[in-house]
Amino acid sequence: MNAAIKSTLSCLLIGSFFTVNLVSAQDSPLLVPLTDVSTNKLPYIVAEEQGIFDKYGLNIQLYMTPGAAEKGAGDGMTPNPEYIDDPDTDRLLSTGGGVGQVNRRISDGNDRVILGTTGDHLSWWIYAREGIETVEDLKGKLISGTGNTSCTGAAVHILARRMGWEVGKDITLVPNHEHRVDKMLEGFYDAVMVAELPDVYARNLGLTPLVDMVDWGLPFVCSGISTSTSWMETGNNREMAKRFIMATIEAIAIMKQQPETVYQALDKWYGVTDPDIQKQMYTYIDALPRKPYPSVEGIQLILDTYEHSDEYQAEEFYDDSLMREIDESGFIDALYE
Structure with missing residues (x-):
């Protein structure tokens, strides 16, 4: 029996054991928020x-948070209201962005750590109104982000x-959550x-990005899995x-190997029903x-970027022990063999 098969069988045996123990230990469902409407939330869906x-x-x-649904409204998406909720409960496991996670830990002093990152590279695009031809033209302008x-x-x-440049001096960040591309075209802000x-929505309107940040090749820490160390240390957590x-x-x-699973998720959760748009x-x-x-x-x-590196080390904000355990078991490699 080769190593990959042994590893897979081992994972299956362990999984069957914990199927009983973990479900029996959960008195109620674990509520996990989807804090935006994006491709890096699709794995959970x-x-x-x-x-x-x-x-x-x-x-x-x-569940999709109301803020996530608001961000997803327009721009080619109609989040399904059936999955929008705002429960009054702690986010024991969250799929939120690492940017907010890092900044909140610094401001609040909480004990949350990042366990994994699904948005690990800078993949954003800037669209600008007519008359702005270069990135230098953005100086002194209004640019919209979600916060x-x-x-x-x-x-x-x-x-x-x-x-x-300095945000607030050389360029102004305008928070906006919904119909972001349309509002730029309507003149609410410059970019x-x-x-x-x-980005798909904008390209289908015939727009061309002013800046493609993917070309910069920078690492990032957007969406991922986070939790508190105190919760992790309790029971079977x-x-x-x-x-x-x-x-x-x-x-x-599965998503990489079976595109139809993604199309179904886009349709059911994000309200993207056009097959051509789904493929894009x-x-x-x-x-x-x-x-x-x-x-x-x-x-x-x-x-x-937020000028915290003199006071904090990156190691304070993550725990990669679970990922290392999973990876070293051969579990991930076996999924692609």
Whole structure:
């Protein structure tokens, strides 16, 4: 029996054991928020829709936050209201962006750590109104992002730092959540920073990006899995977090190999029903990491960008022990053999 088969069988045996123990330990579903409408949230949706969470003995209830739904409204998407919720509960496991995670830990002093990163490279685009021809033309202009410490907001800060500008002085960040491309065209601001799905919408309007940040080749720490160290140390929670990561990793593998799982998720959750648009959006799936380790270089970039690197080290913001356990078992490699 070769090593890959042994590893796979071992994972299956362990999984069957914990299926009983973890489900019985959960009195109610673990609520996991989807904090934006993007391609890097699709692995969790696919894990839910394809029964992968169940396979790993997890009782997970995903929901889109109202803020996420607002961000997704327009720009070619209509988030399904059936999956929008705002429960009054702690986010024990979250899929939120690492930018906000790092900044909130600094401001609040919480004990949350990043366990894995699904958005590990800078993949944002800037679209600008007519008359703005170069990135230098953005100086003194209004550019929209979804917030100061959101992923798009961080991308604006990274742009400013690269150009030697200061946000609030040389360029103004305008928070806006919905119909971002349309509002730029209507003159609410001069330019807009968008992620993958609004990028498809803009290109289908015949627009050309002023800046393609993918070409910069920078690491990033956008969406991923995070939790608190105190929660991880309680009961079976560490194993639960490990199983959640494994389910996410398997969902990524399925998405890369079975496009229809992505099309179904886009239709059901994001309201993207046009097959041509679904196929265009699918092109971004290739960028999802097979091994979503915490993006240490991405964390460092955020510390540098928000000028926290003199006080904090990247190592304070992540825990890669679960990813290392999963990777060293051969589990991930076996998914692609």
